[in-house]
Amino acid sequence: MDEYKKPLPTISDENRGFWDGAKRGKICMQKCGDCGHIRYPISHCCPKCLSLKFAWTDLSGRGSVYSYVVFHQLYNQAFKEDVPYNVAMVQLEEGPRMFSNVVGVDNDAVKVGDLVEAVFDAVTPEVTIPRFKLPSKA
Amino acid sequence: MDTLRDKTAVVGVGASPQGKFPGSSALSLAVEAFKRALDDSGLKKDQIDGLLTMPGTTAPEAGLNYLRLGETLGIDPRYTGSMNMGGGTAGSLLHQAALAVNAGMANYVACVFGDAAATGGSRFNRASGWGDSYGIWGFMAACANSAIAASRHMALYGTTSKQLGEIAVACRKHASMNPDAIMRKPITIEEHQASRWIVKPLHLLDCCLISDGGVCLIVTTKDRAKDLKQPLVLMSGMGQAYTTQNMERDDWWYVPHQKLALDDAYKMAGVGPKDIDVAQLYDNFTMSVLLWFEHGGFCKVGESGSFVEGGRIQLGGELPINTAGGNHSESYMEGWLHLVEGVRQMRGACGERQVKGAEVCLVTGRGQALNCANATILRKG
Numbered sequence: 001m002d003e004y005k006k007p008l009p010t011i012s013d014e015n016r017g018f019w020d021g022a023k024r025g026k027i028c029m030q031k032c033g034d035c036g037h038i039r040y041p042i043s044h045c046c047p048k049c050l051s052l053k054f055a056w057t058d059l060s061g062r063g064s065v066y067s068y069v070v071f072h073q074l075y076n077q078a079f080k081e082d083v084p085y086n087v088a089m090v091q092l093e094e095g096p097r098m099f100s101n102v103v104g105v106d107n108d109a110v111k112v113g114d115l116v117e118a119v120f121d122a123v124t125p126e127v128t129i130p131r132f133k134l135p136s137k138a
Numbered sequence: 139m140d141t142l143r144d145k146t147a148v149v150g151v152g153a154s155p156q157g158k159f160p161g162s163s164a165l166s167l168a169v170e171a172f173k174r175a176l177d178d179s180g181l182k183k184d185q186i187d188g189l190l191t192m193p194g195t196t197a198p199e200a201g202l203n204y205l206r207l208g209e210t211l212g213i214d215p216r217y218t219g220s221m222n223m224g225g226g227t228a229g230s231l232l233h234q235a236a237l238a239v240n241a242g243m244a245n246y247v248a249c250v251f252g253d254a255a256a257t258g259g260s261r262f263n264r265a266s267g268w269g270d271s272y273g274i275w276g277f278m279a280a281c282a283n284s285a286i287a288a289s290r291h292m293a294l295y296g297t298t299s300k301q302l303g304e305i306a307v308a309c310r311k312h313a314s315m316n317p318d319a320i321m322r323k324p325i326t327i328e329e330h331q332a333s334r335w336i337v338k339p340l341h342l343l344d345c346c347l348i349s350d351g352g353v354c355l356i357v358t359t360k361d362r363a364k365d366l367k368q369p370l371v372l373m374s375g376m377g378q379a380y381t382t383q384n385m386e387r388d389d390w391w392y393v394p395h396q397k398l399a400l401d402d403a404y405k406m407a408g409v410g411p412k413d414i415d416v417a418q419l420y421d422n423f424t425m426s427v428l429l430w431f432e433h434g435g436f437c438k439v440g441e442s443g444s445f446v447e448g449g450r451i452q453l454g455g456e457l458p459i460n461t462a463g464g465n466h467s468e469s470y471m472e473g474w475l476h477l478v479e480g481v482r483q484m485r486g487a488c489g490e491r492q493v494k495g496a497e498v499c500l501v502t503g504r505g506q507a508l509n510c511a512n513a514t515i516l517r518k519g
Contacts, residue, residue: 041385069282069339082276101275112293
């Protein structure tokens with residue numbers, strides 16, 4: 001397998017919960033220990049109540065496409081083989097939103113509002129990147 | 139409550155040549171713009187006692203830009219500083235200058251910007267987030283944020299790419315009447331549609347230029363301005379607002395703070411959208427302009443796409459915008475030239491592209507990853 005050359009997270013104490021969750025096949029985010037708000041992006045404190053207490057919490061991995069774009073312009077050489085590739089802003093069922101990719105279909109097959117579910121792409125031994133797919137057809 | 143309505147004047151404007159100038163620097167372009175604005179105002183250099191700067195993307199001193207520029211210009215100011223809000227900086231600094239001169243902390247404040255972005259090849263990439271970069275998923279570059287906004291606006295309201303094209307066409311038509319503009323050859327909707335995708339749903343012609351240039355505006359109180367050489371142009375209204383939270387706000391893509399900034403500016407000026415004769419609306423991407431119409435009350439939420447059709451936003455139409463060509467066609471000075479053009483329109487000094495009888499001009503700015511917004515209402519004095 002070719003070496004993975006695209007950007008990778010720098011795993012630290014602050015973000016390890018998210019990336020460990022992805023390795024386990026879960027979207028895992030921080031739930032505030034005081035107000036219950038599930039936050040993203042990752043932060044040491046709650047943007048609602050500033051509490052420092054939180055628990056890494058597994059989410060369902062289900063969501064919908066909130067917005068959707070396709071990169072044709074190459075901004076980073078590491079994506080040279082990928083363009084055109086999509087990026088979706090995913091509205092997760094539990095409230096947070098995140099950027100990710102919709103995989104397994106043509107770029108033109110995805111629309112705003114489509115339901116999606118998380119899939120997990122182990123790109124290196126250390127890092128698994130959460131991406132999304134359209135639900136499997138029955 | 140006391141307000142700053144009509145208490146501040148923009149008394150000098152100047153811009154360096156705009157384009158690509160290898161050998162120039164952010165500093166040299168800023169100095170050229172300062173000299174031209176000073177000449178325009180009739181002031182002497184030693185009268186400038188305030189210096190507010192935006193470090194260009196190619197200014198190595200970044201947040202210490204005010205020191206470098208002050209040293210170069212030989213000005214030891216009473217009031218100074220540098221700020222970077224991307225395209226939201228120009229308006230914010232102009233407002234800061236207004237606060238300073240009305241508070242008596244300086245008499246004449248020069249707001250200055252210079253950048254050699256075309257030559258320097260610098261990138262605008264706040265889009266990729268702070269910590270775990272969104273670049274992990276390939277999300278990067280400023281265009282992506284506006285593409286996210288456009289994609290959702292299209293899905294919710296049926297807005298089309300051709301409607302976005304109306305903005306690019308209007309900017310270019312106006313630039314064709316501006317001898318200082320970089321891109322002056324008129325374009326058609328068909329050419330907009332045929333231009334390559336950058337981040338779909340945005341085409342190349344939905345995007346601004348990247349340019350070398352410098353811009354300067356000089357601000358003082360209305361009372362001091364009366365003795366100066368240019369026709370009086372007053373700052374009637376000012377507003378700013380910010381959404382720092384991107385993912386945490388479900389309406390981030392809609393840039394909700396634009397409405398807050400505009401409402402504050404209208405309130406200070408005592409005007410509303412029907413009073414605006416001409417507008418210089420920040421156009422990093424065409425999508426940004428659509429949202430200004432909705433937030434400014436020129437049309438209803440979701441209706442900006444049809445609003446821009448039929449020549450309404452072109453010279454001769456109901457609401458001419460970006461009469462010098464904007465970031466799309468004049469030059470990408472991150473909104474600084476929008477303020478300059480607003481001042482020139484209020485002076486009645488725009489020649490072929492002058493909006494006849496115009497007395498109130500709205501100028502807007504926005505910057506970073508849809509985070510910053512400001513609005514300034516200029517009035518003929």
